[in-house]
Amino acid sequence: MRKSVLVILLAIAFVVGSVSFAATYTSTANHNIDVSIPEVAFLRIGNTGTSLTFAPTAEQLASGLAANSTYTMTGTSGQDVLQALVNKGSWSLGVSVSTTTSVTTWAATSTDGLALSQITVTPTVTGDTGIPALVSSFDLGTVSTSGTSIAAADGSGTYTGMTISSGSGTKTQGWQNVGIDAGSYTLTLTGNEAPGSYSAVVTYVLATP
Amino acid sequence: MGKPFVVALAFLALISGVYASEIGVSPSRVDLQATPGSTVTESIDLISNSTTTEHVTVHVSDWTLSPTGKLQFLSNGSAEYSSRSWLQPEAMALDLPPNSTVPFRFSLEVPSDSALDGTYHAMLVFDIGAAAPALNGKVQMSVTTAIGVAVYVSISGTERPKAQLSDMYLGDNGALAVVLSNEGNTLVRITGAIEFRDRDGKTLATQSVDDIPVLRGSQREVDVPVPKSLTSGYYVALALLHDRQGATLSGQLPIQVP
Numbered sequence: 001m002r003k004s005v006l007v008i009l010l011a012i013a014f015v016v017g018s019v020s021f022a023a024t025y026t027s028t029a030n031h032n033i034d035v036s037i038p039e040v041a042f043l044r045i046g047n048t049g050t051s052l053t054f055a056p057t058a059e060q061l062a063s064g065l066a067a068n069s070t071y072t073m074t075g076t077s078g079q080d081v082l083q084a085l086v087n088k089g090s091w092s093l094g095v096s097v098s099t100t101t102s103v104t105t106w107a108a109t110s111t112d113g114l115a116l117s118q119i120t121v122t123p124t125v126t127g128d129t130g131i132p133a134l135v136s137s138f139d140l141g142t143v144s145t146s147g148t149s150i151a152a153a154d155g156s157g158t159y160t161g162m163t164i165s166s167g168s169g170t171k172t173q174g175w176q177n178v179g180i181d182a183g184s185y186t187l188t189l190t191g192n193e194a195p196g197s198y199s200a201v202v203t204y205v206l207a208t209p
Numbered sequence: 210m211g212k213p214f215v216v217a218l219a220f221l222a223l224i225s226g227v228y229a230s231e232i233g234v235s236p237s238r239v240d241l242q243a244t245p246g247s248t249v250t251e252s253i254d255l256i257s258n259s260t261t262t263e264h265v266t267v268h269v270s271d272w273t274l275s276p277t278g279k280l281q282f283l284s285n286g287s288a289e290y291s292s293r294s295w296l297q298p299e300a301m302a303l304d305l306p307p308n309s310t311v312p313f314r315f316s317l318e319v320p321s322d323s324a325l326d327g328t329y330h331a332m333l334v335f336d337i338g339a340a341a342p343a344l345n346g347k348v349q350m351s352v353t354t355a356i357g358v359a360v361y362v363s364i365s366g367t368e369r370p371k372a373q374l375s376d377m378y379l380g381d382n383g384a385l386a387v388v389l390s391n392e393g394n395t396l397v398r399i400t401g402a403i404e405f406r407d408r409d410g411k412t413l414a415t416q417s418v419d420d421i422p423v424l425r426g427s428q429r430e431v432d433v434p435v436p437k438s439l440t441s442g443y444y445v446a447l448a449l450l451h452d453r454q455g456a457t458l459s460g461q462l463p464i465q466v467p
Contacts, residue, residue, distance in 0.1 A: 040235045042231065042256070044354065052349070052350040088238070126233035183351075203354065206356050208359065
């Protein structure tokens with residue numbers, strides 16, 4: 001009896017072992033899947049425009065500039081929403097301003113004439129969750145005097161700028177609105193401005209240090 | 210070409226989006242190894258999905274990070290551990306065709322100085338030149354974009370990473386401030402998590418900390434939001450962080466959520 005049980009157990013073990021042996025060596029096939037995601041950083045301005053115009057009419061100035069008051073207007077046409085995409089965890093968004101193309105000289109202060117500080121940028125587009133430290137308001141005068149600089153490789157073309165938003169440990173989760181479009185720019189006039197053509201170039205700089 | 214086809218094409222153009230002043234880079238930063246007296250060459254991709262040709266100006270800049278992590282461009286020659294003067298872009302300006310990816314090469318000529326050690330850095334900035342605004346009696350502005358690529362170069366075999374978790378405290382803004390110090394001579398990147406535990410040691414919430422760069426010889430303060438899911442009470446914030454060399458940085462702070 002004991003011997004026959006042993007024989008049966010050995011037989012079962014042989015059959016099971018044969019099945020698993022066969023399964024191991026007759027059904028192997030591998031598909032190696034390699035996924036490679038590149039590090040990227042993008043910055044863009046949507047739609048049609050990268051220019052911004054303030055063109056108050058004489059009538060607007062006359063009606064809006066009572067004594068000791070200001071006349072405020074927003075930008076027209078031009079810059080669509082600013083968007084960023086970063087898939088690394090640390091990023092920084094800066095802004096700089098250059099006035100090298102201007103015909104009429106910008107004044108240092110608003111009491112001397114038209115100054116960059118009279119142009120304020122306020123986020124008007126709701127920022128997406130991927131940009132948690134979204135910019136707060138800033139004026140271009142502060143930007144132009146912030147004291148930091150970007151210099152051209154050949155030593156020319158230095159301009160100044162400052163950081164307006166940064167993220168630590170946060171990716172942007174695809175294209176995200178930074179919160180700035182044409183309607184974000186506001187010009188406040190005091191009546192001291194010299195007539196003329198004023199121009200400036202505003203540059204937003206994204207980096208992932 | 211039939212009219213319906215033209216209409217369909219116009220519709221596709223509308224829904225696909227048209228972007229101006231767009232520029233992208235890949236990779237978004239570069240880590241290189243070199244020896245004194247050697248020259249290393251690297252290439253990155255400049256990418257544009259814009260529908261028009263973008264004229265790009267190339268800058269090389271010194272920079273640093275503020276203790277709160279804000280990027281600060283510095284006037285040339287004023288940055289510590291700068292590799293700006295070693296960095297040679299292949300061109301100072303180029304035209305980026307519409308919907309294109311263009312390789313851009315640069316080289317680093319490391320001086321023959323045996324005293325060099327650790328990691329040095331600079332930044333390549335690609336600036337889409339804005340056309341000068343029309344001067345027509347108005348106030349005109351052009352708005353454009355630029356993108357910076359951080360370039361790090363380490364002198365092979367000389368790196369001494371030494372990162373520390375210096376302090377943790379609850380800031381006035383309600384966030385948990387984690388202070389990281391880099392007393393070594395190379396860049397460290399800190400990753401990990403902050404666990405918020407109750408008095409029984411049970412983890413109730415976790416906030417991840419991802420890829421925080423701390424430049425050599427500098428300090429960083431990282432704000433970690435206290436999870437809104439925590440109700441009023443006492444907790445322990447436990448920092449479990451590590452650098453990319455594998456060193457562990459840990460610490461804990463009892464906090465009260467009002």
